[in-house]
Amino acid sequence: MSAPARPLDELVAFVRARTAPAPVPLVPELVLHQASELTPLWHATAGDLAGWDDSPFWAFPWAGGQALARHLLDRPERVRGHRVVDFATGSGLVGLAAVRAGAAEVEAWDVDPFCEAAVRANAALNGLALPFRSGDPIGAPLPGVEVLLAGDVFYEGPLAARALAWFRALAGRGVTVLAGDAGRTYAPREGFTVVAEFQVPTTVEIEDAAVRGARVLQIMG
Template sequence: MTVPAAFIRAHTRPTRPSLVPEVQLLVADDVVALWEAMAVEQGRTAQEPPFWAAAWPGGQALARYVLDHPELVAGRTVLDLGAGSGLVSVAAVLAGAARVVASEVDPFGLAAIPENAALNGVSGIEPVGDLLGEAPPPVDVVLAGDVCYDRAMTERVLPFLDAARAAGAEVLVGDPGRPYLPHDRLIAAAVHEIADADASSTGPARIRRTTVWRLP
């Protein structure tokens, strides 16, 4: 389905994630209202929560990392895997990436990516759908934030990341301590304490110890 840009703008507001104040991001003010509006837009009564409408810790950590280490992406082609609404993609462009492929399975997230790019005055981001069923595209860097949130997704993601690394790409994963990620296979590059941004909850945010991991 194609989600109108006007829908994204009507149900979100711009904010600056706590760890990445350089970037503006459209987020949900009222998660329940957005969830209900998404159901109406799709003609359904139940669906996944609007995970795309929040600045998740893994994405914030990766965005912070590329802004602090622009040499990682400057002049290079980047894949933002599980892009959500494009936080990491925008940060990569701000850090000098020549081209960013932003892969996101949720059509609402895909619609939000160009809106967030425009909000930050950047170009060069190409939104695409799910890539996990195919070989990784030819890119220099893969950035994957909060992609190992359950066992089934981890079993899809890890072979893709391994294939990207085998093809020569640098691979970094932002993760807030989820148990499905094989930490013994990875090298820690940075650690941050970040307030969780759970788009399915209205309760107070908890602080998550979030690590940027490098695939050796």
């Protein structure tokens, strides 16, 4: 269910009221508003969330995003001084890691208005600035962008196919494309280099194991 148009401040208040700030397991340098068994959002039903958002992807640090964020903080030269886009940002975790790693400019993109609220709330938690842009940039040439980051986008077939074709086109024009992948069904089988691997603490409420292996892929043109 897509959220109806509501004032951003109201969405931010919703995020803050139904989550709790906690360090990201693999990236404890950053704190996010997260759903947990102690928060109202964890126990909410679709009926409770009617008119809001019944698929709160923004409320969890997904394994692929954690791996990519960890890589950026371990290897800040990947983004330092560069203009960066964080595609399908969700909670803003990867974009915030890029800011913390010293990127010259970072812009977070997502189609979900709750993501804008989550990004604003999470940026404030960490004392960082992360501009947000609403919309679907797939296919856009992104002039001036030097690095594209994608935390965990290979979970759904049509999205993965569209995104991967775009990633390859950008890489062919010289953009560094880094994607986090926790073994999702629609991850690419070729045309990439694995630049990092991690064992990521997660939760069986959203994953199939308490620890999940995740890779950082650099997509080739």
